[in-house]
Amino acid sequence: MGNEIHSRSRSKVLVVDDLYANRVAMRQVLKGIDIEIIEAESGNDALMACLDHEFALILLDVQMPGMDGVEVAELLNGDEHTREAAIIFVTADSTDDMDRLKGYDVGAIDYITKPVNPDLLSAKVRNFLELHESRQALKRTMAQLKQAMDELDRVNRQLREEIEERKRAEARAHDLATHDSLTGLPNRLLFLDRLAATQRRAERTHSRFVLGYMDLDGFKPVNDAYGHRAGDVVLKTIAQRLGDALRDSDTFARFGGDEFAIIMDDVADIDGCIARCHVMRDQLSAPIKVPAQGGERNVTVGVSIGLAVWKDHGQTTEQLMHHADCALYAVKHNGKADVRVFDPATDERCAAH
DSSP, X not given: XXXXXXXXXXXXXXXXXXXXXXXXXXXXXXXTSSOEEEEESSHHHHHHHHHHOOOSEEEEESOOSSSXXXXXXXXXXXXXXXXXXXXXEEEOTTOOHHHHHHHHHTTEEEEEESXXXXXXXXXXXXXXXXXXXXXXXXXXXXXXXXXXXXXXXXXXXXXXXXXXXXXHHHHHHHHHHHBOTTTOOBOHHHHHHHHHHHHHHHHHHTOOOEEEEEEEESHHHHHHHHOHHHHHHHHHHHHHHHHHHSOTTOEEEEEETTEEEEEEOSOSOHHHHHHHHHHHXXXXXXXXXXXXXXXXXXXXXXXXXXXXXXXXXXXXXXXXXXXXXXXXXXXXXXXXXXXXXXXXXXXXXHHHX
């Protein structure tokens, strides 16, 4: 705090009077006050001084040849850089009330008459300097407060940005943890979570749902013949076609490799669901363009689907998954490219392997 006071410059007071003797007299009165006094002998000199300095107070003679004090005050009051300077008019006793009112209109804050009373002048200058210092202190406080508020806004913006980035990072991490990176489909982890939620909903509503396991037929030969880029195109195309073939309420996921799983929720007509799966099998088996040496090639992969119905084929999701897998196993060992619903005989053959 001491350094701040020490480094702060003294307040400046401008004394404007065309008579040197009057300026000397006012300088003598004010020499006991800790201020910097600057003098001007004309209105033009006063305006020039105001361009170079910021004054806490201006003692301005009203009656001057050329530009008088009122004209100077009008010009100072009309400029945003100088209008805050306090002006005390120094005038003769003959100044009437109308002249005083005009002086107040152009920015004067007080009058003092000639001959100047030293005690009165000293008291007025001290009072107005105190007011000036209080106003400057308030400005500094407001500037510091604004700076603090700006800094707080900056910190809050930075904090909000960090929170948003953290949310995005968490969302990306969650998406990577729950979705297949190639196709964007839910992975096994998310699929099992949705299967459990579907089972709870079916328990509440006494409804049925169908779990399907799906496997691509002839996918490996495509990979072997045309490379992994072609295999990736096949998998992404199958994922897109699944989205087009299934309802919004259904869930489908990639378990890895060429294995997929499907939940068909709230199925009232099992035969209709099976028929829909046959249509879906045909849609998924349509030719797919893949990159190949020398251009593109059309390839075809078949689709095998095994189905299990809640609760006809399992009292738990684990049983249901096992029986859907068994149905798929039966399809793969009986010609492939078909849709099959679990039955006990299939389950026995599956368990034997």
